[in-house]
Amino acid sequence: xxxxxxxxxxxxxxxxxxxxxxxxxxxxxxxxxxxxxxxxxxxxxxxxxxxxxxxxxxxxxxxxxxxxxxxxxxxxxxxxxxxxxxxxxxxxxxxxxxxxxxxxxxxxxxxxxxxxxxxxxxxxxxxxxxxxxxxxxxxxxxxxxxxxxxxxxxxxxxxxxxxxxxxxxxxxxxxxxxxxxxxxxxxxxxxxxxxxxxxxxxxxxxxxxxxxxxxxxxxxxxxxxxxxxxxxxxxxxxxxxxxxxx
Amino acid sequence: xxxxxxxxxxxxxxxxxxxxxxxxxxxxxxxxxxxxxxxxxxxxxxxxxxxxxxxxxxxxxxxxxxxxxxxxxxxxxxxxxxxxxxxxxxxxxxxxxxxxxxxxxxxxxxxxxxxxxxxxxxxxxxxxxxxxxxxxxxxxxxxxxxxxxxxxxxxxxxxxxxxxxxxxxxxxxxxxxxxxxxxxxxxxxxxxxxxxxxxxxxxxxxxxxxxxxxxxxxxxxxxxxxxxxxxxxxxxxxxxxxxxxxxxxxxxxxxxxxxxxxxxxxxxxxxxxxxxxxxxxxxxxxxxxxxxxxxxxxxxxxxxxxxxxxxxxxxxxxxxxxxxxxxxxxxxxxxxxxxxxxxxxxxxxxxxxxxxxxxxxxxxxxxxx
Numbered sequence: 001x002x003x004x005x006x007x008x009x010x011x012x013x014x015x016x017x018x019x020x021x022x023x024x025x026x027x028x029x030x031x032x033x034x035x036x037x038x039x040x041x042x043x044x045x046x047x048x049x050x051x052x053x054x055x056x057x058x059x060x061x062x063x064x065x066x067x068x069x070x071x072x073x074x075x076x077x078x079x080x081x082x083x084x085x086x087x088x089x090x091x092x093x094x095x096x097x098x099x100x101x102x103x104x105x106x107x108x109x110x111x112x113x114x115x116x117x118x119x120x121x122x123x124x125x126x127x128x129x130x131x132x133x134x135x136x137x138x139x140x141x142x143x144x145x146x147x148x149x150x151x152x153x154x155x156x157x158x159x160x161x162x163x164x165x166x167x168x169x170x171x172x173x174x175x176x177x178x179x180x181x182x183x184x185x186x187x188x189x190x191x192x193x194x195x196x197x198x199x200x201x202x203x204x205x206x207x208x209x210x211x212x213x214x215x216x217x218x219x220x221x222x223x224x225x226x227x228x229x230x231x232x233x234x235x236x237x238x239x240x241x242x243x244x245x246x
Numbered sequence: 247x248x249x250x251x252x253x254x255x256x257x258x259x260x261x262x263x264x265x266x267x268x269x270x271x272x273x274x275x276x277x278x279x280x281x282x283x284x285x286x287x288x289x290x291x292x293x294x295x296x297x298x299x300x301x302x303x304x305x306x307x308x309x310x311x312x313x314x315x316x317x318x319x320x321x322x323x324x325x326x327x328x329x330x331x332x333x334x335x336x337x338x339x340x341x342x343x344x345x346x347x348x349x350x351x352x353x354x355x356x357x358x359x360x361x362x363x364x365x366x367x368x369x370x371x372x373x374x375x376x377x378x379x380x381x382x383x384x385x386x387x388x389x390x391x392x393x394x395x396x397x398x399x400x401x402x403x404x405x406x407x408x409x410x411x412x413x414x415x416x417x418x419x420x421x422x423x424x425x426x427x428x429x430x431x432x433x434x435x436x437x438x439x440x441x442x443x444x445x446x447x448x449x450x451x452x453x454x455x456x457x458x459x460x461x462x463x464x465x466x467x468x469x470x471x472x473x474x475x476x477x478x479x480x481x482x483x484x485x486x487x488x489x490x491x492x493x494x495x496x497x498x499x500x501x502x503x504x505x506x507x508x509x510x511x512x513x514x515x516x517x518x519x520x521x522x523x524x525x526x527x528x529x530x531x532x533x534x535x536x537x538x539x540x541x542x543x544x545x546x547x548x549x550x551x552x553x554x555x556x557x558x559x560x561x562x563x564x565x566x567x568x569x570x571x572x573x574x575x576x577x578x579x580x581x582x583x584x585x586x587x588x589x590x591x592x593x594x595x596x597x598x599x600x601x602x603x604x605x606x607x608x609x610x611x612x613x614x615x
Contacts, residue, residue: 001259001298001506001507001510002259002297002298002510037517037518039367053510055364055510055511055512056295056296056297056364056510056512057364057367057512059363059512059517061517083512083516083517085509085510087506088505088506088509088510089509090509090513090516152519152520152521153521155521155524156519156520156521157519158515158516158519160516186519188519188520210367212363212367212517212518213517213518213519215519
């Protein structure tokens, strides 16, 4: 089996310190969801901890959320994830994220190990396209567009849960994030990557040229408590621990 | 009850030319022995770019060579991918006809549409049109075999009048099958008068339902060719050893490795929103289905797996027989988990101790055929 080969000490340097609360969940309400996906060129093992298996090929998903009136207020999230497997489960490994909204950043990082890089995340619907932009320190790190979006049956979208790298009292962990998502509307279209800062997103030197497909959706998003954590140095079958849920 | 072998040609890491060649030549040795032991079928899959899981990207070449090294066993595409960019339908018809001639009428042709992004994306294929292209291919190919002048105007391919040659050895044409991975696909097979080639191991209950639905529907089929193939084949893993514990220790490791690799395919639906694929892959639900999100659960061993001593296998196959399947095709190894010597001994033991419970003696079977 192909396994990740990233150095866990190196991953830990940017690991988010989390506090587990088995009773904590959060309703994020209706969320605008926009995703661009490309195949990752070149080698792949170095991006994943040894406990995860990269897929062949690895697909990069750039996913943007904009939430209005949620329990966390108005906020946005942008994340870059890489397709992988934890044991036999389909997952995406979080490499970088930007959270637009101070309160949301605090909660999503502390409870779910999203990386709380502050920035501006926007989704703009135009007559012939849907554009997504992410700015960090007033510098654009992502600008992409979904062109001529066409309506698709809502059952056509498969949501894939994250594996987020975290530190719990200094100990490296992978959190299994299992959002409950209801898709209310779905569009799909040709994607155009106008600007992508490969270094910022954690894949320096990689040019995203082999397109998969772009999609946008209106979803209802609920983040339940984290139930499972995995030792990133071990396969999921032997390295996973269930968190108490009393 | 008929028995067959199902070859994925999986190769263990580290991927090397040596490991690749070893897996391929071991499969050939198994095929030759199976022919001598009076197994009925051997099937070779078609997959592309699926490292470790299947290095069987040129099944027509493998099948031709296996046909030349065997005498009586039927040889099958299990299954040929009916997607533009991967196979043009004329090339499928041409290759299959030639292989049918070279094997003196021993060819079976199963068809499929591919479900991984690894394969479809690699050839620039669109997941949205694979069902349509498969449907066109299975209607067109039998006509290519039977007509001296064939033309087609379709959605996924068109061509002017040509005589597609050679014509197959079997008259009117080889039996046609559909690779069935998910519930519902058996109806696609039944409606077209094509056999149902199970390529995932399911439960007895689900298999029984599949067979029932298929048998009802095939009665009213509109066959795509001139021949109705109403056979249902199941798939299973097989490791037979006199010592039940030894069989389980060796055989279940193979099942786990196969299932683990199977779930590592990059399914089209996972990365490409589409209504054309309703499920991700073809791994059957196993014991872990009650806790699908728990990564600690090993859901690798489906019920009814044919691993054990001869008595265990007879009991399991009787159960499968009860579901109404006509044949079972066995996966004998995965990523060379089992030593070749043990695979061959398992095959021989099966033929000696298990097969007689379901088949006529070899000579009589040959005469009956």
